[in-house]
Amino acid sequence: MKTLALFVVLLAGAMLVYAGQDLPPFGDSTTDMYQNRVTQRYIAGTEVESGVPNMVTALLANYRGYDTLGETTVIFTAGVAVMLLLRRRET
Amino acid sequence: MSRIQESVIVRTIVRIMVPFIELFALYVIMHGSGGPGGGFQGGVIFGAAIILYAMIYGIAKGKERMPDTLDKILASTGLTIYAGTGLLCLFFGGKFLQYGMVPLLPDDPAEVSALLIDAVEIGIGITVSAVMISLFFDVSPPESEEEELPAELPISTYREA
Numbered sequence: 001m002k003t004l005a006l007f008v009v010l011l012a013g014a015m016l017v018y019a020g021q022d023l024p025p026f027g028d029s030t031t032d033m034y035q036n037r038v039t040q041r042y043i044a045g046t047e048v049e050s051g052v053p054n055m056v057t058a059l060l061a062n063y064r065g066y067d068t069l070g071e072t073t074v075i076f077t078a079g080v081a082v083m084l085l086l087r088r089r090e091t
Numbered sequence: 092m093s094r095i096q097e098s099v100i101v102r103t104i105v106r107i108m109v110p111f112i113e114l115f116a117l118y119v120i121m122h123g124s125g126g127p128g129g130g131f132q133g134g135v136i137f138g139a140a141i142i143l144y145a146m147i148y149g150i151a152k153g154k155e156r157m158p159d160t161l162d163k164i165l166a167s168t169g170l171t172i173y174a175g176t177g178l179l180c181l182f183f184g185g186k187f188l189q190y191g192m193v194p195l196l197p198d199d200p201a202e203v204s205a206l207l208i209d210a211v212e213i214g215i216g217i218t219v220s221a222v223m224i225s226l227f228f229d230v231s232p233p234e235s236e237e238e239e240l241p242a243e244l245p246i247s248t249y250r251e252a
Contacts, residue, residue, distance in 0.1 A: 051201030
């Protein structure tokens with residue numbers, strides 16, 4: 001069983017390394033995703049519209065703020081659900 | 092009480108480390124707009140500090156520091172801060188979460204937006220840390236049973252005990 005698990009882990013790792021060969025070089029500005037109009041729009045707009053230097057935060061909290069609100073709600077709901085299911089009642 | 096909880100070295104180190112972990116968590120939350128970091132990561136680190144304390148000093152002492160009531164209040168407060176920021180923008184005539192519309196600094200919507208992003212990150216951090224702590228307390232056994240029950244007892248028996 002342990003050998004099988006090790007084999008599966010190694011196989012998954014090898015697949016990841018193999019797929020990693022196709023990634024563009026770090027910081028390459030000629031790729032399609034960098035040249036995409038949406039990407040360019042965010043790069044140009046982050047500093048002017050959000051006022052924060054960190055582009056990830058600008059996307060997370062400003063452009064995709066509604067999505068992040070949903071994420072926080074999911075975490076809150078999960079916490080409340082675990083509280084209801086697992087908390088022992090004081091007897 | 093297990094042997095590791097009685098160790099003077101562990102107890103002292105934890106007592107020294109906890110405030111620094113909490114400080115680092117606050118730094119990560121406030122640093123979210125300027126570099127790597129943010130509410131989710133900082134909240135988890137803050138939760139981990141309290142969890143570490145509760146693991147070494149015992150669940151009862153941890154609950155003394157972080158009562159269930161306070162935990163519930165904090166979890167919902169964070170979400171309220173986030174949603175309230177969104178509603179604030181609605182109130183001043185913008186769209187939901189359109190930070191620039193809040194007339195905090197009238198001539199600079201980008202600066203207002205940066206401030207409100209920080210507020211939102213703080214809200215996320217409060218919720219995430221409170222939920223982390225409450226998850227830990229939910230799955231931890233009560234202090235009394237933790238001490239007197241032998242280790243080889245199956246879980247089902249000690250649930251009913």
